[in-house]
Amino acid sequence: MAGPPLLEVRGICKQFPGVRALDQVSLRLDAGEVLAVVGENGAGKSTLMKILGGIYTPDAGEIFLDGRPVQLPSVVAAQRLGISLIHQELNLAENLSIAANIFLGREKWLPGLWGVLDSRTMNGETERLLARVGLNLSPNTAVGNLKPGQKQLVEIARALSLDARILIMDEPTSSLSQSETDRLYEVVFDLKRAGVAVVYISHRLFEVERVADRAVVLRDGKNAGELARHEINHASLVRLMVGRDLKQFYPRTHGTRADASIRLEVRDVRYQGGPDEPISFQLRAGEIVGMAGLVGAGRTELAEALFGIRRLTAGQVLIDGDLLAGNGKAVSPKRAMAAGLVLIPEDRRLHGLVLQESVAFNLSLPNLSELALGGLVQRSKERHLAKGLVDRLRIRTPSLWQKVGLLSGGNQQKVVVGKWLAQTPRVLIFDEPTRGVDVGAKAEIYALMDQLAGQGSAVLMISSDLEEVLAMSDRVLVLHQGRLAGELPRARLTEEAVMHLATGGTTREWPEPS
Amino acid sequence: MNNIVSGFSRVAGYRTFGVIVMVAVLYAVLLASDPKARSWDNQMTIANRLGFYGVLTLGVGVLIISGGIDLSIGSVVALGAVSFVMLARQGFHPYLAALLVVLMGSGIGIANGVLVTKLRLQPFLVTLCGLFVFRGLARWLSPQGSPGLGQVPSEFKPAVENLRYWLFGGSPLGVPQVLILLLVLAAILAVLVHWSVFGRHIFAIGYNEQAARYAGVAIDRCKILAYVICSTCAGLGGLLYILDNQTATPTSAGALLELYAITGAVIGGCSLRGGEGSVLGMLLGAALLPLIKQIIIFGGISNDLEYVLIGLVLLAGTIVDQLLVKRN
Numbered sequence: 001m002a003g004p005p006l007l008e009v010r011g012i013c014k015q016f017p018g019v020r021a022l023d024q025v026s027l028r029l030d031a032g033e034v035l036a037v038v039g040e041n042g043a044g045k046s047t048l049m050k051i052l053g054g055i056y057t058p059d060a061g062e063i064f065l066d067g068r069p070v071q072l073p074s075v076v077a078a079q080r081l082g083i084s085l086i087h088q089e090l091n092l093a094e095n096l097s098i099a100a101n102i103f104l105g106r107e108k109w110l111p112g113l114w115g116v117l118d119s120r121t122m123n124g125e126t127e128r129l130l131a132r133v134g135l136n137l138s139p140n141t142a143v144g145n146l147k148p149g150q151k152q153l154v155e156i157a158r159a160l161s162l163d164a165r166i167l168i169m170d171e172p173t174s175s176l177s178q179s180e181t182d183r184l185y186e187v188v189f190d191l192k193r194a195g196v197a198v199v200y201i202s203h204r205l206f207e208v209e210r211v212a213d214r215a216v217v218l219r220d221g222k223n224a225g226e227l228a229r230h231e232i233n234h235a236s237l238v239r240l241m242v243g244r245d246l247k248q249f250y251p252r253t254h255g256t257r258a259d260a261s262i263r264l265e266v267r268d269v270r271y272q273g274g275p276d277e278p279i280s281f282q283l284r285a286g287e288i289v290g291m292a293g294l295v296g297a298g299r300t301e302l303a304e305a306l307f308g309i310r311r312l313t314a315g316q317v318l319i320d321g322d323l324l325a326g327n328g329k330a331v332s333p334k335r336a337m338a339a340g341l342v343l344i345p346e347d348r349r350l351h352g353l354v355l356q357e358s359v360a361f362n363l364s365l366p367n368l369s370e371l372a373l374g375g376l377v378q379r380s381k382e383r384h385l386a387k388g389l390v391d392r393l394r395i396r397t398p399s400l401w402q403k404v405g406l407l408s409g410g411n412q413q414k415v416v417v418g419k420w421l422a423q424t425p426r427v428l429i430f431d432e433p434t435r436g437v438d439v440g441a442k443a444e445i446y447a448l449m450d451q452l453a454g455q456g457s458a459v460l461m462i463s464s465d466l467e468e469v470l471a472m473s474d475r476v477l478v479l480h481q482g483r484l485a486g487e488l489p490r491a492r493l494t495e496e497a498v499m500h501l502a503t504g505g506t507t508r509e510w511p512e513p514s
Numbered sequence: 515m516n517n518i519v520s521g522f523s524r525v526a527g528y529r530t531f532g533v534i535v536m537v538a539v540l541y542a543v544l545l546a547s548d549p550k551a552r553s554w555d556n557q558m559t560i561a562n563r564l565g566f567y568g569v570l571t572l573g574v575g576v577l578i579i580s581g582g583i584d585l586s587i588g589s590v591v592a593l594g595a596v597s598f599v600m601l602a603r604q605g606f607h608p609y610l611a612a613l614l615v616v617l618m619g620s621g622i623g624i625a626n627g628v629l630v631t632k633l634r635l636q637p638f639l640v641t642l643c644g645l646f647v648f649r650g651l652a653r654w655l656s657p658q659g660s661p662g663l664g665q666v667p668s669e670f671k672p673a674v675e676n677l678r679y680w681l682f683g684g685s686p687l688g689v690p691q692v693l694i695l696l697l698v699l700a701a702i703l704a705v706l707v708h709w710s711v712f713g714r715h716i717f718a719i720g721y722n723e724q725a726a727r728y729a730g731v732a733i734d735r736c737k738i739l740a741y742v743i744c745s746t747c748a749g750l751g752g753l754l755y756i757l758d759n760q761t762a763t764p765t766s767a768g769a770l771l772e773l774y775a776i777t778g779a780v781i782g783g784c785s786l787r788g789g790e791g792s793v794l795g796m797l798l799g800a801a802l803l804p805l806i807k808q809i810i811i812f813g814g815i816s817n818d819l820e821y822v823l824i825g826l827v828l829l830a831g832t833i834v835d836q837l838l839v840k841r842n
Contacts, residue, residue: 307728309727309728332730333727333729334730334731336730337730345728350722350725351724351725351728352725353722354717354721354725354726355721356721356789356790357717357718357721364714365714365726365729365731366729366730368711368714368715369711372710372711375711375712376705376709377710377713377714
């Protein structure tokens with residue numbers, strides 16, 4: 001192509017406390033192209049996009065628009081230059097109308113009447129924009145009444161109203177149904193034809209295969225490689241993303257036996273905030289069971305109910321055949337722990353860690369009764385326990401007394417996992433175990449899961465990362481709107497099969513692989 | 515200076531450093547203000563006041579670490595002070611009455627704790643209601659004016675005098691007994707807060723209740739215990755109040771004490787967001803108010819400016835603290 005590219009990024013660096021988020025990252029984007037930016041969680045995709053969107057300022061590096069160097073000190077500055085970022089978690093005021101959201105902060109006034117809204121102009125323009133993204137809705141509809149997919153389209157309409165030449169979409173389909181996703185693809189292709197450049201961030205690789213003209217892969221904050229349209233396929237993407245042999249990255253040394261004893265039995269369980277339909281499943285000793293589903297499918301809620309954070313309203317939970325909950329017995333995290341069931345929560349900063357306290361404090365928190373004599377914590381025992389776990393999990397920390405909030409995401413996550421390993425749990429529920437974790441720590445967490453299963457624990461791995469679900473699970477339970485939509489044995493595991501069940505399909509409709 | 519701060523912060527936390535400096539500065543100002551301020555008697559007065567404020571500050575400080583707050587302290591002090599006299603008038607031996615007053619505090623703590631944990635009410639609201647209820651009870655218990663130690667039946671007078679002597683008389687060490695009482699209480703609470711499982715749990719709960727819950731901490735039990743510690747200290751405060759002042763006016767006795775105690779704890783390094791604080795800091799924070807009061811007396815400052823001064827010192831402490839937080 002002649003002339004300079006629409007957007008070029010050279011040598012971008014960004015440092016956060018404890019992590020080097022971006023290290024010398026470069027990127028080129030042409031008009032009318034869909035560029036996929038792919039990478040593991042924590043690879044730096046979102047940081048890079050936030051820099052382009054004017055939310056973060058880089059520590060080093062240059063950004064060129066049409067060949068001219070530009071600064072992006074704020075969101076408004078980026079938008080003026082035609083760069084719009086659509087966030088993973090949508091930024092819309094739910095209580096306002098579509099038109100009000102689209103013109104938020106740039107409301108039009110009646111000529112000469114300062115501060116009096118010109119609703120007619122704004123509604124008219126909103127209607128034109130909605131038509132462009134294929135939304136047949138009145139501009140006065142409250143955004144709170146829209147479905148997730150419609151909200152996504154409203155965000156795109158808003159970006160178009162800003163004359164965006166570059167549209168950055170961060171995990172746009174993470175909460176969309178299949179038909180909403182298809183609708184979104186059409187809009188993306190329309191925009192592309194109109195000359196808009198789209199940066200599409202996703203870790204759903206089959207989506208990348210479908211929409212991208214080119215893919216840039218990031219790994220641990222660095223450029224890992226670039227793939228042209230014809231080179232994009234699942235295997236090549238994953239190889240670049242993890243940067244090593246897949247067998248090594250997702251170790252599977254544990255053997256599973258169909259006759260292994262049942263570690264966790266969930267019998268006709270219903271819980272507070274859950275669906276009316278009860279849920280039942282079993283985990284056997286030595287197996288890793290994936291639990292997939294869309295955001296909001298009720299996976300976390302189910303895990304919370306099993307661990308006693310949420311109230312069970314019906315059914316029984318048994319650990320090794322002993323009743324943990326049900327028949328009038330309530331679970332509490334303390335009782336679940338005592339029975340050998342532990343939960344590694346999804347949100348480690350909110351639920352997993354006391355961030356301002358030390359590594360040792362956090363590792364010993366659930367084990368204090370073992371460390372105490374007469375109610376007083378024995379520091380020497382505590383140090384011993386923490387040291388053992390730090391070594392075993394290879395937690396990289398300057399000292400046991402370092403504030404845990406200052407560690408990198410991967411090492412924080414190892415602390416969250418590690419605090420449960422002082423005793424060998426019988427059942428471990430990992431909720432999004434590798435979210436926001438670098439590739440190295442990810443490999444170690446997978447190895448640890450494999451090792452725990454090898455020692456006879458049962459592992460339930462809740463994950464939205466299909467890649468790891470497919471690679472690590474002996475079988476997969478798929479949830480849809482709180483119900484168990486189906487179960488896929490390892491032999492029948494494919495990305496499409498999981499998505500089919502997760503978006504409301506049934507096992508019957510899905511053909512057996514030939 | 516930076517070296518001193520960072521060196522100290524390794525030992526006791528930078529927040530304690532700030533309050534040490536403030537106490538030292540205020541004490542120096544006081545000593546410089548008037549020769550009489552340097553008298554032994556004046557030191558004893560400060561020590562006496564410190565003992566009283568300190569007991570309340572320690573109690574609320576522990577509660578604040580756990581993420582709670584108690585606005586009813588002053589009213590509990592008033593109720594305790596009035597109850598002591600009323601119990602003695604009803605024929606309870608003063609030793610028993612003293613014990614009952616302290617236990618009444620514990621009972622109030624249980625009630626506050628249960629309301630906050632089991633019914634999930636906001637601590638601010640529950641204890642705000644307590645502020646009215648206990649003050650009202652104190653007034654209702656003493657329909658005719660101010661109950662005083664003079665109304666205690668004469669056969670109990672010697673026992674009351676014993677209590678007064680034990681708590682406020684001189685001591686072998688030449689310091690008021692109430693200060694010794696405070697230091698013993700501080701030592702017990704220091705072990706509890708900084709070395710025990712309970713202490714670990716309240717720091718975890720105060721800073722991140724959810725994380726503590728996910729780690730299997732018995733949240734409700736810990737929180738209730740924190741309320742019990744706070745209100746028991748307030749009950750003890752009521753006993754100290756009546757023994758020191760001899761009479762308690764139910765409408766005004768102990769008024770605003772909750773705010774003094776919270777102020778002391780906060781200046782001493784307890785974050786109102788919970789999860790931060792130290793017993794040493796609380797002790798030092800409790801010393802600020804007695805020092806300010808004496809500075810007003812000896813510095814010839816108008817009494818009416820007392821609150822202004824307290825407010826400004828708290829503000830200064832907060833600003834210094836914020837600057838230190840930013841630097842760290």
